[in-house]
Amino acid sequence: MMSNPIRSDSYSESVKQNLDPLATTPIAKTRRSVTTDSINRTPTHNNVPTDLSSNQQRCQSQDCIIDMHLKKRSILPKVKLPREVSLRVKFIRLGEVNTLHENFYAEVVIEARWLYDPDVTAWNPNLYVKNALGDVKQEISSELVNNLDELVYADSNDNDIIYVWEIRKVSGTFWEKLELNSFPADVQQLSLQIVTRCSIEECILVENRLQPSMVNREAFLAQQEWFLYEHVETRSTITTEDFSFRPIRQSTYSVTCCVARRPGYFYWNVYLLIFLITLIALTVYGVSPEHPHSRLQITGTLLLTSIMFRWSVSRLLPPVSYLTLLDKYTLTSLVFISMNSIWHSIIGFLIRNMGISKMIDYYVLIVFTAIFIIYHFLTAFILYRALRSRQIMLESDRKYASKLAGMLETFAQRRNAVQHFNDRQTSSHTSLFV
Incomplete structure (x- = not known):
């Protein structure tokens, strides 16, 4: 007879206490359960693992499901703020x-x-x-x-x-x-x-x-x-x-x-000189129209002087593709002098060959004088509007001074800061516009 294998006491005790899985569950039953589970397995959605779905089935309470979702969110990478x-x-x-x-x-x-x-x-x-x-x-x-x-x-x-x-x-x-x-x-x-x-x-x-x-x-x-x-x-x-x-x-x-x-430098050294040159162009009408060569000689000299003066001023600026206020004024003066020069040649031809009265020359002088006054008023108005933007900047200065004064600790410091700012603005207001 074959003798039964001898088992250890620990194993015997585990069998008696039903602690060993092989002793409590038959092997055939275990295989059958595995096979049945593989046959009756249902597809999972959203790629959720099988162990997670089984855990959700075991967790019948709402708190357990919330804890599982929090664990899944903690796995996601955190966005690092700049x-x-x-x-x-x-x-x-x-x-x-x-x-x-x-x-x-x-x-x-x-x-x-x-x-x-x-x-x-x-x-x-x-x-x-x-x-x-x-x-x-x-x-x-x-x-x-x-x-x-x-x-x-x-x-x-x-x-x-x-x-x-x-x-x-x-x-x-x-x-x-x-x-x-x-x-x-x-x-x-x-x-x-x-x-x-x-x-x-x-x-x-x-x-x-x-x-x-x-x-x-x-x-x-x-x-x-x-x-x-x-x-x-x-x-x-x-x-x-x-x-x-x-x-x-x-x-x-x-x-x-x-x-x-x-702008004070340009007022006295550019605007005033061009104004005088243009004004002299109107004094040429004092020469009799029967002598157009004298008129043309004086007007041509004024025209060349204005062109050379414009070139000397343009060296102060980069070659921009638009006209500045000073460019518009100088070009208008050049056109004004050129139109006078053209008229002097016309009136000399008409008087010498057609006997036209000298009163026409007098009316033309009135027209050119009116044009001279009108375009100078327009120039002064445009220049005034350009200077208005400085008032906006001064208002921004006042707001900025109030902002800085609000950061000071005591009322005396704030008052002294505002007073110091007002004194500086008063002393420099004239030089800003002139």
């Missing part, structure tokens, strides 16, 4: 504004601030000025500060929020497209386009709302030619870098200060 870099720009010095080459010299301080991340301590927005010409000088320094701009250390145990404060001093020549339609009563915007090398998904540039940008009017080196306004305009936009290997969208921050040209 960093916000707040900027403040201070124009510490403005130099010459070159109208002919459309550029200006400036020394600015760019203050950038963003939240400090101990996991990525070396992160930097890599700011640069897009409209800089040539190589510009830069001095960069950075430090960690708290909400009160006090220095802190990265390993400090304070509960204050830590910021990275980067100070970038930039000096050089910057390009700016000048709008010369109202020259010499034009108002120009001098802008800096600050761009980050990071994409828009990683970094965006915003305005520092606690410390606004400002301009130092005392260090303006072109005060004899330009008037510098108090307010500073800012704007955040998105640009696309198309000339890179892979075009990316970048955040751009524009800071603009405004200057107005002092």
Whole structure:
């Protein structure tokens, strides 16, 4: 007889307590259940795994189903928000504004601030000025500060929020497209386009709302030619870098200060001289029409003088494809003198060959005098309308001064700031328009 295999005590105890699965469930029954499950398996929808569907069948309560959905949502990747870099720009010095080459010299301080991340301590927005010409000088320094701009250390145990404060001093020549339609009563915007090398998904540039940008009017080196306004305009936009290997969208921050040209030089050295030359063209009618050669000689000299004077003035401006206010005035004067010259040749021919009365020449003088007065009134009106835009800029200065005064702590400081601003505006109002 074959002897039964000897089993261990632990196994015997498990059989007695019905703990072993092989002892509690027959093998045939187990195979049958597996086969039946494979035959009666129903297709699942939305690619839900079988174990999840079985778990949902087991979970009869609403709380269990909600917990399962929360676990599935936690598996999805989280969207990382871009960093916000707040900027403040201070124009510490403005130099010459070159109208002919459309550029200006400036020394600015760019203050950038963003939240400090101990996991990525070396992160930097890599700011640069897009409209800089040539190589510009830069001095960069950075430090960690708290909400009160006090220095802190990265390993400090304070509960204050830590910021990275980067100070970038930039000096050089910057390009700016000048709008010369109202020259010499034009108002120009001098802008800096600050761009980050990071994409828009990683970094965006915003305005520092606690410390606004400002301009130092005392260090303006072109005060004899330009008037510098108090307010500073800012704007955040998105640009696309198309000339890179892979075009990316970048955040751009524009800071603009405004200057107005002092028109007094052009009043006395251009407008007045052209006015006198044109006025002399009317005095030629004092010469008898029987001597047209004398009239034509004087008018031709005035015409050549006006043309040479116009060429000397046009050297101050770039070769733009439109006419400025000064161009319109000088061209109108040239046409006026040319029309007088044509009439002098006509009246000399008619009197010598047809015996026409001299009264016609007198009536023509009245017509040309009326035209002279009318187009000078129109020129003065157009020039006045161009100067009206400076009143809008002065109003923007007042609002900006009130904004800065509102950030001061005491009432006395606010009152002194507003009074100081009013004194500056009163002293420079005459030079702005004359």
